[in-house]
Amino acid sequence: MATVTLNKLGKRFGALVALEALDLAIEDGEFLVLLGPSGCGKTTTMRMIAGLEEPTSGDILIDGTRVNGIHARDRDLAMVFQNYALYPHMTVGENIGYPLKVRGVDRAERLRKVEAAAAQVELSGLLLRRPAELSGGQRQRVALARAIVRTPRLFLMDEPLSNLDAKLRTVMRAELKHLQQSLGTTTIYVTHDQVEAMTLADRIVVLHEARIQQVGTPHEVYTRPANTFVAGFIGSPPMNLLAGEIRDGAFRHAAGTVPLAAAPRGEVVLGARPEDLALAAPADAHLTGTVFSSELLGDSTLVNVAIGDGLVAVKVGPDEGQRVGAAIGVRVAPAKTHLFAAEGGRRLETQP
Amino acid sequence: MLRDRWMSFAFLAPAVLLLGVFLYYPMIGTVIESFYSTSFINPNPAFVGFKQYETVMGKAEFWQVLANSLVWTVCVVALQNVIGFFVAVLLNQALPAQGLVRAVVLLPWVLPGVVVAILWRFMYDPQLGLINSFLISAGLTTEGIAWLADKTTAMGAVILAAVWKGFPFSALIYLAALQSVDREQIEAATIDGAGALRRLRDVVLPAIRNVILVNVVLTTILTFNYFDIVWVLTRGGPQGATDIFPTKIYELGFGQFRFGEAATYGVASIGVLALVAALYVLAQRAGSRRRRPV
Structure with missing residues (x-):
């Protein structure tokens, strides 16, 4: 003791x-x-x-x-x-x-x-x-x-x-x-x-x-x-981190836009855990890319989507495997995103 | 299969041949020689059976050589290994200029035995020797002591010279062994509450037990068969006070050409070494000691 x-x-x-x-x-x-x-x-x-x-x-x-x-x-x-x-x-x-x-x-x-x-x-x-x-x-x-x-x-x-x-x-x-x-x-x-x-x-x-x-x-x-x-170290697979810019109430990235209310302006890093993302048709999605890999883990499937020059991991159901190379979209739940400063990576506490 | 058998014989042949010609032929030759009486004035060997052993062992000289050999071997091996071990413990600490210190400590070992002997003969010299001039200037004695010519000091003086030459070898081997001891085990013992001496006894020594055994056996055999230092320092004298098996055999065989007697001494020395080897095997078996629950 x-x-x-x-x-x-x-x-x-x-x-x-x-x-x-x-x-x-x-x-x-x-x-x-x-x-x-x-x-x-x-x-x-x-x-x-x-x-x-x-x-x-x-x-x-x-x-x-x-x-x-x-x-x-x-x-x-x-x-x-x-x-x-x-x-x-x-x-x-x-x-x-x-x-x-x-x-x-x-x-x-x-x-x-x-x-x-x-x-x-x-x-x-x-x-x-x-x-x-x-x-x-x-x-x-x-x-x-x-x-x-x-x-x-x-x-x-x-x-x-x-x-x-x-x-x-x-x-x-x-x-x-x-x-x-x-x-x-x-x-x-x-x-x-x-x-x-x-x-x-x-x-x-x-x-x-x-x-x-x-x-x-x-x-x-x-x-x-x-x-x-910490965001990139904790979690398996770790949190996805996308560098972009917030303008006019939305996070803007080369591969798409995510609407974010009450967000600061300027350059940020957007974080989202694989289980908080969903796959969607490119037309209904926030971000678009192509399927890079699709791995069945047993209780779930991990789909890596090539977005811009990086990969975004999306955790979906075991039956939702995708064909490699297919065009696909990713939907982000705005309430479950994290924002970090582009400089130094500190958490920005404006998100609920 | 048959071809493999022949191949293995072919590969073994050179080694067997080498051992046979250079090791077993002379060794068996020596044993045979010891049953014959041969000398310079009687060059035709005459078979005498064990008579030569009776003569040799009947003389006080033989027992003196045996006693000298044992004293010499036990003292040199013990001192060399104990000093070597503690030097290794010191060298294993983080020292400034570690590489240099290690090299300097090793120096005596790389000198040839004859050079070491000549060096120590100067040291022991009654008139010019460093040891005597130091003792005189310190007021411990008024005139130089003839270390190598006095029956009571000669053996000690020769042992000291041999230990000086030999300890770096033991230190080197112990240092390598100490460096292989698992650091985590030592740290675990530290946290368990053991002090430095206790860690040495409970963790370090058991971990390097086999190295100690091998080192002791190795130095025992090398010391028992030592020739150059003793021969150059004292030639076995004064009055046989430092005569050990190798110097006696050399003196008998090549000094007096009494080959039969020399061979008898040779066989006796093999017997003593065989005993040492047997003790080693026993010591190694003792490793599986009784198990205790706590």
Whole structure:
């Protein structure tokens, strides 16, 4: 149980700025996801909280106490690593019990706690195995058990699911979420996978180029992205972004016009999610182009339409596949569009 | 199938031939030689069976050589590996001018053994030697000590020279091993609460266990068979105080032309090394130790 506060936290490696003055308050019991592409500073942020890297500027506070310079072992946290970091020469039980052993917990007590932690992640009966004798999912569970065995006040997880195959990842994601909610331990989770971020997080922090782009609940980040980077990063497939100009109450693009009431004038970027667009005959459409590709996803079909020199993705029903090369139109729901400044990509808040 | 068989024999032949001519022929020859009495004044070999072994092992000289060889090998291997390991740990840290430091540390190893021996002979020289002039100027002794001519100090002096030449090799191998240790595991242990020494013991050493084993066996065999440094520094003297198997064999065979006895010593040294090899196999098997639940 802990709150974590980051005050103007920064990290430089020589001339390289890994993180620029980050301010963030993480609440007690919260599941916070740091999301961003590789090199955005998310892992560096986590490593500084863990005590594996020293910040070059700013403060880290856990439960209101400044922990800069305090050794990792004295911060009372546990970390799950991307490659699990299990000790290969120890058995599963010894691996899970290692944090207790180092802290001088006696054997009987250790065995009791290790068995309890193993039961929580369904590892009972495997305590005498070595990591090499386990499947990827089981190794992941050992790493989790090692993190929970000591009941620390804070969990740090660095892309813990990225080495699992897609099916197992979905299962482990659900288990992780369930485990965190039943334990109620504050968790900071790093990932570059926006689906993981959306499904796991109480709040998402989107990082890009060493800066925070947006902080919000998954719903906020999805429905009201703060800028074009977030809009293009969140969602699968991501939001369509079209550069154009607003004139006379309408968004004007080389391939068509979208009527927009109460919109600012000038050059903007129009954003629209694939599921908020519809296909139509060219005559009834806002934008016109040709079908570039048509992909059946099972529950839906993703049609990419070549409009101008870009592609616009439209998500339609599974039976609405299109012939490649056909002329087609796209209808936009004006209430479900987003506007961003052409310069810098900031969200323009005039749309309802 | 038949053709494949012949092909594999054809490919194996050169290696078998090389090993046979240069390794097994002399080795088996030595064993046979040890059953014959041959010397410079008696050039016609006479078969004597185990009589030569009885003579050789009956003399205190043989046991002195065996004891010297063991002391020499154990001391050099232990010091070289321990020092090498700690140098490797130091070199594994981020140092200024890292490449230069690593190159300088490696220097003793690239020197030929004879050069190292001559260098150390100067160092140990009673009149001109650096070591003595340092001790005298520090007031620890009034006159130079003949390190290599004194029975009590000669072995230690030779061991020191060999360790100086040998430790960079161990350091190099340990450095490579340390760099292959998974960083995440070390970080996990850090967060789990382990201090530096504990991480060394619980994570690093187990991870490089096999490298340590191989390194110890390798340096044991090389040290046991060491010749040049010892020969140039002391020729096995004074009064046999630094005589080890290779110097004794050389002295007997090519100094006194007592080939039969030299061969007997040779076979005995093979026996000692075979024992070391057996210990290595046992140590490696011990790797699958008992499993504990916590």
